[in-house]
Amino acid sequence: MNAHTTPSARDLAATIEWWSNAGVDMDFTDDATAWLTDEEVIEPARKPDQRQDGDNPANAEQNPENKQIAAPSVQRVDLLGDSPPASLEQFHTFWMEAPGLDGIGTKGRILPRGKPQCDLMVLVCDPEESDRDTLLSGDQGKLLSNMLAAMGYAEDDTYIASALPRHTPMADTTAIATGGMDEVTALHIRLVAPKRLIALGTSILPFLGHDRSQEFTSLREINHRSVNTPLLSSEGLDAMMSMPRLKARFWRRWIEWSAGK
Template identity: 25%
Template sequence: MGADQHHDWMGSVASALDWWQEAGVDTLVDEAPRDWLSQPVPSPATFAATAAAPVQIVDAMPAALADFIAWRTGDAVPEFEWRGLSIAATGPADAAVMVMVDCPDADDGAAGLLMTGATGALFDRMLAAIGLSRDVVHLAAVCAKRPVAGRMPREVEARLSEISKHHIGLVAPKRLLLLGNAASRAILGAEMPGTRGRLHPFNHKVGTTGVVASFHPRFLIEKPAAKAEAWKDLQLLMGDASK
């Protein structure tokens, strides 16, 4: 067991170093250790001028997370008649950090998991760079199945937005990372990268979640120069907006 733990620790360190190098990081974030998640999310009063209205929950959606995740891959959702496999969310129900992507990638269906292949490898390095892993984040997609051509149909965006917002409210994370344009539109109602660079408030029944929008790893693979900007987003996500 000790050897396996050592291997996992070394792998995480190597993954974080790979991401930092790709993002062009050449200085430490802080000289002293930091509890990244200890930074409080600004209160609803702080966001009074810009906070979104509380989410209107659709009665048909289950009020318990486990029930909701099972319902999400059933026949009551917009993607039910689409081809392919519905991929359920993963991660702790009480995760401090939630990540929402637009939809599964083409290779994800074979594994039955979100963020696999080269995209998933880069995603794992991004998480490792801020001291996280898949084991501690709640990972979900706006679309449970991959749409034709990988683009979310506009006619179901409003319903998928309602479903995704309900999902966030059930997890009630301290921070939410939105990866890509479709995820930004679904939750913040605006395109990314216009939503980048600031912490958005998302109000739900339990309180307020701080939301950060950033580039999807598949975009970063195509446009490596954007990794430096993505690193800034990750710092903002973890409460260090001053860097």
């Protein structure tokens, strides 16, 4: 029988190096460990005059039960005033000159383009970042031109507009629409009086009086003063450029929607 011998430090080092070269650098065990047990965390008791960082005695007095304070509601403003634009020409002037349409000012705003009483109006959330004089003059505009051609619409006969007067990335459109821009959009659509309306962008729905969580397929028309305009809403042009499958989805919706002409 071979006598049991204790491995030397050299042997142990060689063994560890062998396992390390094999890619094993962790210690494992077969014993089960209760990783998911809910353990009650017991905080040390505090003295009456002791408070944690960030405690505010004034807040404690105003909110003794530590209830969550709701965010302030958005203040609604009558952006149209007592004399709203009565024609599309007047609206264009209002769009470029009214001081309350955004918090930046009038410089840099982009006009919509097209004629009233058109067969189709296309509404996007905001202009492209590169737009200077013409709405959708960049890559998104090129995509829209190709889409209109495939759908059988002449771009010059299509009214193209945005719900916001300037490029506004990461806009809180729900708050902006609730603040009064939804009424501006509604008036804009009434003055254009299109036979059909396409709204592009998930963030554009609040301007049309719809919640952002609503399904596109559930929105079939927009009602303004007893005038029902057929509505097709879908993802934005920027999203379609990033994800080509959204182009195919839009096309399926368009075929189904246009079949109701």
